[in-house]
Amino acid sequence: xxxxxxxxxxxxxxxxxLERQGLDPARVxxxxxxxxxxFVPMPQWQDWLRRVDVLEKKRPGLGLRIAECVSARHFGxxxxxxxxxxxxxxxxxxxxxxxxxxYDANLATVSMDPNGVSVEWGVDRGRPGALVxxxxxxxxxxxxxxxxxxYWPLKAVSFVNSRPQDVQPYEDFFGCEVRFDADRTSLVFGxxxxxxxxxxxxxxxxxxxxxxxxxxxxxxSRVLAAVDAWRRTLVPLIREGRTSLVALAEVHxxxxxxxxxxxxxxxxxxxxxxxxxxxxxxxxxxxDAHLDVAEIALLMGYSEQSAFTRAFxxxxxxxxxxxxxxxxxxxxxx
Numbered sequence: 629x630x631x632x633x634x635x636x637x638x639x640x641x642x643x644x645x646l647e648r649q650g651l652d653p654a655r656v657x658x659x660x661x662x663x664x665x666x667f668v669p670m671p672q673w674q675d676w677l678r679r680v681d682v683l684e685k686k687r688p689g690l691g692l693r694i695a696e697c698v699s700a701r702h703f704g705x706x707x708x709x710x711x712x713x714x715x716x717x718x719x720x721x722x723x724x725x726x727x728x729x730x731y732d733a734n735l736a737t738v739s740m741d742p743n744g745v746s747v748e749w750g751v752d753r754g755r756p757g758a759l760v761x762x763x764x765x766x767x768x769x770x771x772x773x774x775x776x777x778x779y780w781p782l783k784a785v786s787f788v789n790s791r792p793q794d795v796q797p798y799e800d801f802f803g804c805e806v807r808f809d810a811d812r813t814s815l816v817f818g819x820x821x822x823x824x825x826x827x828x829x830x831x832x833x834x835x836x837x838x839x840x841x842x843x844x845x846x847x848x849s850r851v852l853a854a855v856d857a858w859r860r861t862l863v864p865l866i867r868e869g870r871t872s873l874v875a876l877a878e879v880h881x882x883x884x885x886x887x888x889x890x891x892x893x894x895x896x897x898x899x900x901x902x903x904x905x906x907x908x909x910x911x912x913x914x915x916d917a918h919l920d921v922a923e924i925a926l927l928m929g930y931s932e933q934s935a936f937t938r939a940f941x942x943x944x945x946x947x948x949x950x951x952x953x954x955x956x957x958x959x960x961x962x
Contacts, residue, residue, distance in 0.1 A: 632669075632670035632732055632733040632753060632754070632756070633667040633668060633669050633670055634667065634670060634673050634701075634730065634731050634732075634757045635666065635667060635668075635703070635704045635729065635730045635731070635837075636661035636665045636666055636667060637701060637702050637703070637704045637730075638667050638702050638703065638704070638730055638731070638767075639661065639668050639673055639676070640660070640661070640697070640702060641694055641697070641698055641702050641767065641917070642657070642676055642677065642680065642694055643657070643660055643761075644959045645680075645693065645694045645696075645697070646680065646931070648697070648714070651683075651732065656679060656680065656683060657676050657679060657680075658676075666700070666919070666920035666923070667920065670733060670756060671758070671762065674757060674759070674760055675880065676690075677690070677757075677759040677760060678759065681759060688793065688794040688797050688798075689762075689794075689797035689798065689801070690759060690763070690786065691758075691759060691761075691762030691763035691764075691765075691766050691767075692762065692766045692797055692798065692801045694763050694767070695766035695767040695769075695770045696770065698767045698770045698771050698774070699771070700771065701777065702771075703730050703767075703771060704711070704730055704768070704919075705726050705729045705730075705919065705923040705926055705927055706722060706723060706726045706727070706729060706730050707724055707771075707804050708867070708927065708950040709722035709725075709867070709868070709869075709926075709927075710722055710771075710775060710826065711724075711826075712864065712867050713826055713868070713870050713905055714825060714826065715822065715823055715824060715825050715826060716772060716775075716776060716821055716822050716823070716826065717822040717823070718868075719772070719775065720738050720745070720747070720822075721738070721869075722869070723736060723738070723747075723768070724736055724737065724738045725869060725926070725931070726795060726926050727927055728922075728959075729920075729922060729923045731764055732753075733750070733753055733754065733756045733760070734747070734749045734750050734751060734752060734754075734813075734868045735750075736749055736752050737749075740819070743783065743784075743816055744816045744817055744818050744819055745784050745803060745816065745818070745821075746814055746815070746816045746820060747768075747814065747815050747816075748812050748813070748814040749812060749813040749814070750812050751763075751788055751811075755788060755789070757789065757841070758789035758792075759792070761787055761788070761789060761813055762765060762787065762789075762798075765785070765787075765815060766801060768815075769782065769801075769802065769815065771946060773799050775814065775826070775827060776821070776824040776826060776827065777827045778824070779803075780803075780817070780821055780824075780893060781803025781804055781817075782802045782803055782815055782816060782817045783804055783816045783817055783818060784804055784805065784807070784814075784815070784816040785798070785802045785805075785807070785814070785815045785816075786806070786810035786812065786813060786815075787802060787806070787807070787808050787809075787810060787813050788809070788810055788811070788812065789808060789815050790808060790809060791808035791809060792808070795808075802815075802864060805929070819848045822846045836852060840896075843908055855894050855896065855901070858876065858880075858891075858901055859901065859904075859905050861876060861879050861880065861907065862876065862901065862902065862905045863909065865879065866905065866906060866927070866928060867901075867927065869929055871902060871929040873887065873888070873898040876898065876952060882905060903943060906928050906929070906939070906941045907940070907944070909927075909928065910928055910936075910940060911944075911951070911955075912926055913927065914948055914951055914952045914955065915952075915955055921933060921936075921937075921948045921949060921952075924936070924948065925937075925948075936948070
């Protein structure tokens with residue numbers, strides 16, 4: 629599992645859990661991840677969970693208790709994406725796309741069948757253990773409930789790990805039968821929950837996205853009004869992963885052919901407009917330095933960091949990491 633990792637924002641859940649118990653996390657674990665640290669190696673996360681489990685004398689359901697106070701900020705880029713969604717279905721689609729930016733041991737797949745909506749994790753990249761799996765699944769379920777503003781039971785939950793002595797805490801938390809020793813870790817819930825609207829439960833994260841968008845809008849304020857309007861519209865579309873000419877035309881209530889003609893009249897194309905908007909937005913994220921380059925790539929609509937790196941180099945002549953180093957603020961000498 630040494631090659632796997634979890635987001636530093638996510639592991640802060642454990643520090644906050646210990647604080648709620650009146651304990652000093654620095655004494656139980658180590659110092660908190662540094663602000664510029666984006667990921668924690670999986671072995672370290674496993675060790676921290678084991679320490680707390682021993683401290684609590686292996687009381688069942690540690691992962692469930694850790695997850696109780698999860699919020700969008702703990703999920704990093706996934707939380708950002710969820711905040712831009714209108715309902716649970718869209719948020720789940722973002723989860724499938726951005727999953728590796730939070731937890732990359734085994735990737736999630738979302739599917740629908742007669743039993744309901746299923747989210748599954750295989751074991752292709754190993755088995756990180758019961759504490760890791762239970763914390764991850766419980767956190768995801770708690771986040772979905774928190775963002776919809778209501779408790780709702782699942783239809784089924786399965787774990788690849790061995791059955792604990794007491795399963796009652798798990799069935800109470802998930803609201804259904806929980807199975808163990810399964811081939812895949814999975815959860816299933818009813819279709820009716822897909823349409824639940826998401827309440828904007830973490831305005832601080834939404835404000836961060838808005839700040840980045842405002843920086844872009846300031847940058848493009850000098851262009852023609854028509855191009856400015858298209859760029860303003862592209863900012864949330866990029867954030868939502870809808871980077872197509874069709875999506876832009878739909879938002880502006882026009883046909884694809886008409887929009888293409890209007891873009892040509894302004895001396896540009898959709899691809900040029902998209903690349904320019906992405907470049908400005910990516911530069912804003914890189915200057916802020918709150919996000920890892922891989923996370924920025926996902927926010928820019930790229931499924932692979934390598935594709936984002938190639939595109940960014942074609943725009944600026946430098947890789948994202950090189951550009952970030954060149955534009956870091958250097959303290960002035962006095």
